[in-house]
Each structure stands twice: as C-alpha cells, then as structure tokens.
Amino acid sequence: DAMVIQNPRYQVTQFGKPVTLSCSQTLNHNVMYWYQQKSSQAPKLLFHYYDKDFNNEADTPDNFQSRRPNTSFCFLDIRSPGLGDAAMYLCATSRDPTELYNEQFFGPGTRLTVL
C-alpha cells in the first residue's frame, strides 16, 4: 500500500544534541510537510517542500531545518534541541498544492523526548 513512513517512531535525545527525524513516501507526491504537535494542541506547520523548493513558516525557529534529497525522502533536523522541542513530529504529503481540495496524507509521527 502507498503510504507515508516515519522513522523512528520514538526518539530520545539529550538537551542540545542534534537529532534527525526521517520521513519517506511511496505516494510520489510533490509536496512534503513537517508539523510539530505538542500534547493536546493543534499540529503546527513548520515548513514544506514543493518539489525542491523549500518553504519555511514565518515563526519556525532557526533551530529547525529540513532536507529533501529526492522525491521520496524528507528529513527534519533539530540542531540544538531544547526541552520545549519535545513533541510529536508529523510528516505529511500531498499532490499539487495549488489545488485546495487535495488532502494531506500523514505518517504515524515520531515522538521526540528531550532529556
């Protein structure tokens, strides 16, 4: 089945130690998104890639970076995790973002713990 895969499902890191979360998709979608979801809160869009074009949300901290080496893979890098970065990180994909009706397909998320 076509899907969005996130690895690992659970990640523990230390305060200030860089960490990378990965996402892959078999849907061949143009767009890949990264969301941060803290407990009992709405998922918050961090950034997205439309093909190779990177689009950062205005309020995404510089501590968060992303890479998309090819259509299938996208990575979220947190350069110096703080305690406030502990959250669920969701990856999503969609087709042409200019079509408003296109739904986003989500992965199961990676829960990040910062010690």
Added chain:
Amino acid sequence: AQTVTQSQPEMSVQEAETVTLSCTYDTSESDYYLFWYKQPPSRQMILVIRQEAYKQQNATENRFSVNFQKAAKSFSLKISDSQLGDAAMYFCAYRSGSVFMRFGAGTRLTVKP
C-alpha cells in the same frame, strides 16, 4: 489571520448514537476548503470529510456529514450510528491559497459500548 476553533476538548457518545463536533473559523478569504481529520490513538491522521466553501450542499461520507454554515463560519461534524472505531481525536482544518493547513486544537471523542 485565519483561525480555527474547536470549543469542545472532549466529547463522548454511546455506541450507535449520534454525536456532533463543533468547529468555527475566522477568515476574510472567499475561496477555501474545510476538512475534518481523524487521529486514532497511536495511528496516523486520516481525512474524514472535506467541504468546499463555494458549495452550499453539505458534504456527506457514509455515517459522517457536515453542517456548513458559511455566514456563521461554522463547520460541524455529525457522526451517526457511532462505532467503537470512531474513538479518536478529531481535528477541524482550514485550507486556502494563503494557508496550507491550519488545524483546530482538536476534540477527543470517546465511544462508550
């Protein structure tokens, strides 16, 4: 700025009964879509139903239907004949040309057998 508000943090329903989840939004845009997503425990979020702002007819998908009141900026989700598998977090979301996806805070639905 476009905002999405879900005023019910938690709801519960008896199996086979009907429940309505509320969502209101604020926008000055005329062209947008509204979505309801379901996030079961420890599983990925999936689309339940979507509604185009220009369509007056309310969307329906099997047991799921919406009540879209554009003037009131209201977009509620009705789940009929609730099943145990409907237990999840439900997120209302807004999408437009300037907003890729803005979610509400969610409503946790419990289904009682």
